[in-house]
Amino acid sequence: MVNRKNVTDWIHRAPCSSKLERIEAFISGYGYDLHRHDTYAIGRTLSGVQSFQYRGQERHSLPGGTIVLHPDEAHDGQAGTVDGFQYRMIYVEPALIQQILGGKPLPFIKSGISADPRLYAATNALLQSMGSPIDALEEDDAVFDLAHALSAVSGIVESRKTFDYRAAEKAREFIHSAIDRTITLDELAEQSGRDRWSLSRDFRLLFGTSPYRYLTMRRLDLVRSMLIQGESLVAAALIAGFVDQSHMTRHFSKTYGLSPSRWLKMQRVGFAIAP
Template sequence: MAKHPPRKDWFHRAPDVGGLQRFEAFFAGHGYDLHRHDTYAIGHTLAGVQSYQYRGGWRHSVPGQTMVLHPDEVHDGEAGTETGFHYRMMYIEPALIQQMLGGRPLPFIKDGLSTDPRLFAATQALLRSLDCPLESLEEQDALFDLAQALNGAGGVTAKRGNVDYVAAERAREYMHNALDRTVTLEELAHHSGRDRWSLSRDFRLLFGTSPYRYLTMRRLDLVRALLIQGQSLVSAALIAGFTDQSHMTRQFCRTYGLPPARWMKMLRR
């Protein structure tokens, strides 16, 4: 039987954004020695078995689980099988998580592995693709969801504080007048008079979705209206504030389950 040539290790890193670093890698065997860093290390094994020593024992991460290594905890990494392991990971500064938690203790995931579906989804939103840069508001929405998911997976129940409807409504109206350009959470906070993470929490409670998701849906509403009026896909995407046609198409497919070109074709029948 012919032997397959050994697979080569590789590493791909996305551009750093604020306190967030994201990367994707493959290791055929030994990955790295015992070490520690002062950030959270959170990610998914995409293929194979990712084995590592953590808090006095061996952990074995497989697809479908979420790895959450607490800051300053010693760990290493290696392949658990002969096929190697492929994974995506992000490093997040604890101070960034703390800003969203408002002084509560940092979430801790026992054993460094979780099967919590909400935590998996929140992590996947930040690691879905390293080649597609996240918009500022999209990234901050996803980080807020991740912080809350970490709290839940760690057994901490979020406390509901006072809700400021007026501030959230100001932010909502502001977004309606800014569909054609990039909007940041800092910008919404400044306009609404509410700090950004309190505004993000209030918006979800009052309108049932995140600021970025709300803005994206209104942009897609505009795209559909423009397409019906005869605009091209490229023009509709740019007028509605998307980076380009492919950015709009990805969001359109995630929302409606089919690409805009097919939607237009069905509409004309």
């Protein structure tokens, strides 16, 4: 643990993974404005009280539970006491969960915090120390266990509505191939072989967000990667397909709950002082 006396907020990112993002962070007071992202945010509080607004209620996470924030659900984050809080979090794309479950409505944990031991056990490997990468096969096993634990704990009831997972996946793959240009829903429909409104409905059901939000989030992923590498805000915004820096900053703040400059500062501090 970190000595919290005179310690500023920090975020430490684990070594890169092709499947998910892992972080450990310390927040001394107010952390994040209300925001939403299109991944699952799954983690645990290591020390202190982690407080956040979620689905119209204030939640308080203590060590021992598992936080499961659903894609595109608005939430913020702040310390529940003057001591601040330290936590670990993984960000998992719904598409990865779908690849394991085979195309089902996304598992949903209503309260945002679970005391279920199956989820706690399933996240142990993924929420281990950020200091070293997870072995590739260990990560695959852990993600498989996590997907099935989410499904079991959420109590998914099979929907009678028909949806086309393969068409939605084709649309998702096409978005990745065209991040830096304008994409229309008609174009996605043509690429997937599904009519535009059925595709839009299926995409939300299977991946937890709309096609446009998914495109925006992938652009923001690219922005964050370029900022870490030292690219300027202006250049990163334009390369990623945003109209300008202001356009990118608005989306960045709504998605992560802080400005690009503050986010980048926390990354730099995190690399310096995190364990």
